[in-house]
Amino acid sequence: MIKLIKKMKKGWLALALVAVLFVAAAGCSNQGTTADDEFSGSFNIIGSNTVTPLTSVWAENFMKMHTEVNIAVSGPGSGAGIAALINGTTDICQASRTIKQQEVDQAKANGVEPYEIQVASDALSVVVNPANPVSELTITQLSAIYINQITNWKEVGGNDAPIVALSRDTNSGTHVFFKEHVVQMAGLPSADESLEYGPKVLLLPSTEEGVSEVARNPNAIFYPGLGYVTEEVKPLAIKQTADSEGVLPSVATALDGTYPIARPLLYYTNGEPTGTIKSFIDYCLSPEGQERVTEVGYVPLG
Amino acid sequence: MSERKSPAVTAVGVKKTLRRRWRPGEKFIEGWIFLAGILAIVILLGIIALLLKEGLPIFIHTTPWEFFFGTKWYPVSEPPTFGIMPFFVATIWITLVATAISVSVGIACAAYLAEVAPAKVRETVKPIVEILAGFPSVVMGFIGLMLLSPLVQSALNLNTGLSGLTAGIMLSLMSLPIVISVSEDALRAVPDDFRQAAYALGATRWETIWHVSIPGALSGITAAIMLGVGRAIGETMTVLMVAGGALAVPISPTEPMMPMTAAIASGIGNAVRGGLQYQALFAIGLVLFVITLAVNLVADRVLERQKRKFAR
Numbered sequence: 001m002i003k004l005i006k007k008m009k010k011g012w013l014a015l016a017l018v019a020v021l022f023v024a025a026a027g028c029s030n031q032g033t034t035a036d037d038e039f040s041g042s043f044n045i046i047g048s049n050t051v052t053p054l055t056s057v058w059a060e061n062f063m064k065m066h067t068e069v070n071i072a073v074s075g076p077g078s079g080a081g082i083a084a085l086i087n088g089t090t091d092i093c094q095a096s097r098t099i100k101q102q103e104v105d106q107a108k109a110n111g112v113e114p115y116e117i118q119v120a121s122d123a124l125s126v127v128v129n130p131a132n133p134v135s136e137l138t139i140t141q142l143s144a145i146y147i148n149q150i151t152n153w154k155e156v157g158g159n160d161a162p163i164v165a166l167s168r169d170t171n172s173g174t175h176v177f178f179k180e181h182v183v184q185m186a187g188l189p190s191a192d193e194s195l196e197y198g199p200k201v202l203l204l205p206s207t208e209e210g211v212s213e214v215a216r217n218p219n220a221i222f223y224p225g226l227g228y229v230t231e232e233v234k235p236l237a238i239k240q241t242a243d244s245e246g247v248l249p250s251v252a253t254a255l256d257g258t259y260p261i262a263r264p265l266l267y268y269t270n271g272e273p274t275g276t277i278k279s280f281i282d283y284c285l286s287p288e289g290q291e292r293v294t295e296v297g298y299v300p301l302g
Numbered sequence: 303m304s305e306r307k308s309p310a311v312t313a314v315g316v317k318k319t320l321r322r323r324w325r326p327g328e329k330f331i332e333g334w335i336f337l338a339g340i341l342a343i344v345i346l347l348g349i350i351a352l353l354l355k356e357g358l359p360i361f362i363h364t365t366p367w368e369f370f371f372g373t374k375w376y377p378v379s380e381p382p383t384f385g386i387m388p389f390f391v392a393t394i395w396i397t398l399v400a401t402a403i404s405v406s407v408g409i410a411c412a413a414y415l416a417e418v419a420p421a422k423v424r425e426t427v428k429p430i431v432e433i434l435a436g437f438p439s440v441v442m443g444f445i446g447l448m449l450l451s452p453l454v455q456s457a458l459n460l461n462t463g464l465s466g467l468t469a470g471i472m473l474s475l476m477s478l479p480i481v482i483s484v485s486e487d488a489l490r491a492v493p494d495d496f497r498q499a500a501y502a503l504g505a506t507r508w509e510t511i512w513h514v515s516i517p518g519a520l521s522g523i524t525a526a527i528m529l530g531v532g533r534a535i536g537e538t539m540t541v542l543m544v545a546g547g548a549l550a551v552p553i554s555p556t557e558p559m560m561p562m563t564a565a566i567a568s569g570i571g572n573a574v575r576g577g578l579q580y581q582a583l584f585a586i587g588l589v590l591f592v593i594t595l596a597v598n599l600v601a602d603r604v605l606e607r608q609k610r611k612f613a614r
Contacts, residue, residue: 079378080571087575106574164462169547169568170378196376199388199550202464202558205542205568209447216452217462 041276042070047081047094048173049207050122050225051265054296055094058284061292065283069276078173085268086110091277093268096122096173096225097180117267119284121299123226123254124178124261127211127233129218134158136237136246139185139260145221146183148198153219166210166222169203177263178223188241223261226254227297254299265298353591356576357584360384369585373551377569377579384582386589388551392466392559396541399470399555400477400534405527407474408481409516412526415482416489417511428486435479443543446472451544458556464546466555472540477530484529488522488608489515521608528601532594538563562590 045055052075059071081093086107099107099114107114126142128134134156137145144150146165154160168175185191197203204210210222215232222233226249229235237246240260253259273281283289290300361369364384372385411431415424450471451463458467492515500510516523546558547568560568566583573580 076571083572083574103574106577162461171568171572176378196379197549199373200548200558202462203547203549203560203568205547209543212447213462213464217455219461 039066039276039279040068042072043091043277043280044072044074045092045094045267046074046076046084046090047092048078048096048265049075049168050078050096050172050174050227051075051094051119053227054120054265054293054298057292057296058280058289061289062280062283066279069280071280077168077171077175079176080171082114082268085114085270086112088112088270091269092273092281095266095268096263097177098264098266099268113271114268115270115272117269117273117281117285118264118301119267119281120265120290120293120301121254122263122265123249123251123259123299124174124223124263125226125229125235125249126221126223126238126261127214127229127235128221129214129216130232130234131218132158132234134236135234136239138239138242139182139188140190140242142182142238143185143195146178146197146201147195148200151200161219164217164220165198165201166213166220167197167201167203168207168210169205171205172207174207174223174225175203178261181261181263182223226251226299229297251294251297251299255302262299350591353584353588357581357586357588360578360581360585363578364582369582375549375565377582378572382578384578386562386565386582386586388549389560389562389565389586390589391551392545393535393561393563395466395552395555395559396470396473396545396561397531397534399467400473401527401531403471403474404477404481404530404534408478408526408530409485409523411478411482412485412489412523413511413516416486417515418507428483431479431482433479434475435483437476439476439537439539440543442472442476443540446540446544460556462546462558464544464558466545466552466557466559466561469541469545469559469561470534470555472544473534473537476537476540477533480533481526481530484526485519485523488519488526491522491608492518519608521604525601525605525608528597528604532597532601535590535597536563536594538567542567562586566590 045059052073055073055075059073063069063071075094078093078095078097081090081095082099082103084090085093086103088110093114099116104114126137132153134153137156141150141156145156145163146167148165150156151163152160153163167178170176179197180186183197184193184195204213207224207228211224211228211230211233214220214222215230229249235249237248238260239246247253247259249259249261254262267281267284269277269281272278285301293300364372369384369386370390371387372383373387374383374385375388376383415427419427446468447464451465451468453463454460454465454468454471455463496514496518497510500514505513541561542564545561545564547560547564548558549560550557552559566586569579569583573583
C-alpha cells in the first residue's frame with residue numbers, strides 16, 4: 001500500500017513537471033507569434049463593463065476568422081481601462097465615456113498617446129421593477145432622485161414607498177457619464193456641475209447585479225446600458241424637460257437622436273493602431289461588425 | 303493491530319526511506335527552505351514599505367483629520383475629497399454583526415463538540431465544519447446576493463436587502479469554522495482533572511462546562527474570537543457583493559454600506575498609479591493592515607498564554 005502511494009506521488013511529481021514545461025513552452029511560443037504578421041499574435045482589451053458584451057462578440061468572430069489571433073477581453077470599468085492604457089498594461093481600452101483632459105495629461109506624462117475611435121453608440125436605459133407604476137421621468141427628477149433630494153416614489157407619481165437608487169461604482173464609465181449628463185444635467189438650463197451622487201445611493205460592482213436587484217426589489221431604480229435590459233425590468237420613458245414628450249430607449253430613438261441619454265462607445269489605443277489591432281478595429285467598423293452591434297442590443301454607427 | 307496502522311508509524315516509515323533517497327540533495331533542500339523562510343519576512347517588510355510609500359503621500363493633499371473623520375468620499379470629482387469615515391464605520395458594523403453571530407453560535411458548537419458529543423459525532427462534525435471554511439468568498443457573496451438578501455429584506459421590511467446586516471451574516475458563516483475549530487481545541491486542552499474535580503464536588507455537566515471548562519479555556523476562546531474578527535475585517539468579495547455600497551456613514555447595520563475592503567476593491571481599478579485616489583486607497587489599505595495586525599497580535603499573545611497555562 002505504502003509503495004503504491006509512493007509510486008503515485010512520483011507520478012504526480014512527473015505530471016506536475018510536465019505541466020510546468022508545457023506551460024513554459026506555450027508561453028514561449030505565444031511570445032514568438034507576436035510578430036508583425038498582420039493576422040496573428042495576441043492582444044488584450046480592458047475597460048468598460050458596458051462595451052464588454054459587444055467586444056466579446058467581435059473578438060470571438062475575429063478569432064474564428066483568424067485562428068492565429070488571440071484576444072483577451074475584460075470589463076472592470078472604463079476608468080480601470082483608461083488607467084490600464086495610461087499604465088501601459090492594455091493594448092486597447094474600451095470605454096463608455098470620453099477620456100478626461102486630466103487623464104490625457106497623465107497618459108502623455110507616461111509616454112502614451114491616447115487615440116480615440118468610436119465603435120458604436122449606447123442608450124442608457126433607466127429601469128424600475130415592473131410592479132412600479134411610474135413609467136416616465138424627466139432628467140431633473142432623475143437628478144433629484146440620485147442626489148437623494150427626492151426619496152419617495154409618490155413625489156414622482158408612484159406609490160408611497162422609499163426610492164432605492166442604484167448606481168455603478170466609480171470604476172464605471174456609466175457612473176461618470178450618468179453623473180455628468182443626468183445628475184449634473186449637462187446641456188440643460190438647470191445644469192449644475194457641483195452636484196454629486198447622494199450618500200444613500202448604492203454603488204454596485206457590476207451592471208448585472210443592479211439589473212437583478214431591480215428585478216427583485218419593487219422600490220429600486222437603476223441605469224444599465226441598452227444591452228443589459230432584460231424582460232424582468234421595466235425601462236422608463238425619459239423626458240428632456242417637463243414639457244417634452246417621454247421617449248423610450250431603443251436603437252431607433254438613439255439613432256434619430258430623440259432619446260436624451262445616449263452616449264458613444266469608444267476604443268482607445270496608444271497612438272494610431274497598426275497591424276493586427278488595426279485589422280481588428282477595421283472589422284468592428286465594417287458593415288458586418290456593425291451588424292453585430294444591433295444583435296447585442298447597442299446602437300450601430302449612423 | 304491498530305497501533306501498526308496508525309499514521310504516525312506510517313509517516314516514520316516513509317521518512318526513513320525518503321531520508322535515504324534524498325540525502326545527496328539534503329543540503330540543497332535545507333538551503334532552499336532557509337531562503338523560503340527568509341523570503342516571507344522580506345516580502346512582509348516589502349509590503350509594509352510599499353503601503354507606506356504609496357499611501358502616506360495622500361496626507362500632503364488631505365490632512366489626517368480630514369482623511370480619518372471626513373464623511374465625503376468623491377475620488378473622481380473635481381476637486382476630489384477623501385474622507386474614510388463611512389468605510390471605517392461600515393467595517394465596524396459588519397464586523398460587529400459577524401462577530402456577535404459567529405461567537406454565540408461558534409462557542410456553543412465548540413462546547414458541544416468538546417464536552418458533550420460522543421467521539422464519533424465529533425469526528426464527523428468537525429471536518430464538515432472545516433469544509434465550510436473552504437468555500438470561495440465569491441460563492442458566499444453569490445449566496446448572500448441571491449438567497450439571503452431577499453430574506454433579510456422581507457423579514458425586516460427594509461428598502462433593500464443589500465445591507466451591512468446581510469454582509470455580516472455571510473461573514474459570520476465564513477469565520478464560524480475558525481471560531482469553532484480553535485475554541486474546540488482550547489476546550490479540549492483543559493485538563494480532564496479539572497472536570498473530574500468539578501463532578502466530584504457534585505457539579506452538573508452544564509455547571510462544569512460553564513464554570514470550569516469555558517473559564518479554563520477562556521484565553522484560547524478569546525484567541526478564536528480574535529481570529530474570527532480578523533477574518534471578517536479582511537474579507538472583500540462577499541462584502542463588495544452584498545453590503546450595498548452606499549457612501550453615507552451608516553447609523554444602523556440594516557443600511558447599505560461600503561466597508562474599507564470593498565472601497566479599495568471597487569476603486570483600485572480606476573486609480574492611476576501615483577494619483578491621489580491611488581494614494582488614498584493605499585492609505586485605507588494601511589489602516590486595514592494596522593487593524594488586522596493589531597487583532598492578530600492580540601490573538602497570538604492570548605493563544606501563547608493559553609499554551610503556557612497548561613504546559614506541563
